[in-house]
Amino acid sequence: MSSLQLQDFAAGWVGGAASVVVGHPLDTVKTRLQAGQGYGNTLNCVLTVYRNESVAGFFKGMSFPLASIAVYSSVVFGVFSNTQRLLGQLRHGDTSHAPTLVDVALASTVAGFISVGIGTPVDLVKIRLQMQTQTYSTADVKLKPTVPGFPVYRGPIHCFRTVLQKEGIAGIYRGMGAMLLRDVPGYCLYFIPYTFFCGWITPDGCISPNPTSIWLAGGVAGAISWGTATPMDVVKSRLQADGVYLNKYKGILDCILQSYQNEGLKVFFRGITVNAVRGFPTSSAMFLGYELSLKAMKRGHTETNP
Structure with a gap:
């Protein structure tokens, strides 16, 4: 693998x-709204978490995603960028050819498929840690020896081992189908708007977008992607949170039907506001971190190899 290809993964x-x-506190609120009960709305959820668990409650489960989502994002951006270069070579005869809309869509789809293999266990552990102190009013504690409201897992490693021991590989990849249905179209609606807006707001004559263009385009792309992904994100969150205290859902379709029957159509849009709001700063940070670090590495490579 060339240094250029490795730089995409590192960035x-x-x-x-x-x-x-940037985004974990709002991600905790989003997960509680989607998979928990009794919060009512976003503000009530924020106040309840703060009142019961203080500021630390918003950062619950952050250590694992900080270590793992960095790797996950490395794979997503690395696969996306290298797929674009491969498509440039295959379709246009030049790896540096400016990607077309079809190129971006195909590269996004490939990145979405591959990311699910890493992202499903990461999201499952994160959600289990975020949800384990949530009180389940409908929980039948006879189903599990654990009492709702008290921690089940001592940390991310213990959570992973416990799920693996009790539920096997299938448990670790619980919600994978829903995540696939969320992420493949989600990444198309992530990279395509980013590419479009970045090109649109970058001044003519500029070789590469400036930080302001990257920040704004990344934020808009994140808000669009997360906003439209909310219905399937609700299903994924519920499937992955299921099993902390009891097992309610048999699969994607059962989760959709039970959720609809019990809470109506609006349940699939629960957390859409916090998803869209959270999508802007997290994606801005994501693209800024990626583009600026990539630019720095390329500049350093040029300086050391004149």
């Missing part, structure tokens, strides 16, 4: 770490 790692630091 993706930086972008992923930046996005976790």
Whole structure:
């Protein structure tokens, strides 16, 4: 693998770490709204978490995604960029050819498929840690020896091992189908708007977008992607949170039907506001971290190899 290809993976790692630091508190609120009960609305959820768990409650489960989502983002951006170059070579005869809309869509789809293999266990552990102190009013504690409201897992490693021991590989990849249905179209609606807006707001004559263009385009892309992905994100969150205290859902379709029957159509849009709001700063941080670190590495490579 060439240094140029490796730089994409390294820059993706930086972008992923930046996005976790910025977005985790709102991600916790989003997960509680989607998979928990009794919050009512976003503000009530924020106040309840703060009142019961203080500021630390918003950062619950952050250590694992900080370490793992950086790797996850590294794979996503690395695969996306290298797929674009491969498509440039195959379709246009030049790896540096400016990608067309079809190129971006195909590269986004490939990145979405590959990312799910890494992202499903990461999201499952994160959500289990975020949800384990949530009180389940409908929980039948006879189903599990654990009492709702008290921690089940001591940390990310313990959570991963516990799920693996009790539920096997299938448990670790619980919600994978829903995540696939969320991420493949989600990444298309992530990279395509970013590419479009970045090109649109970058002044004519500029070789590469400036930080302001990257920040704005990344934020808009994130808001669009996360906003439209909310219905399937709700299903994924519920499937992955399921099993902390009891098992309610048999699969994607059962989760959709039960959620609809119990809470109506509006349940699939629960958290859409916090998803869209959270999508802007996290994606801005992601793309800024990626583009600026990539630019720095390329500049350093040029200086050391004149």
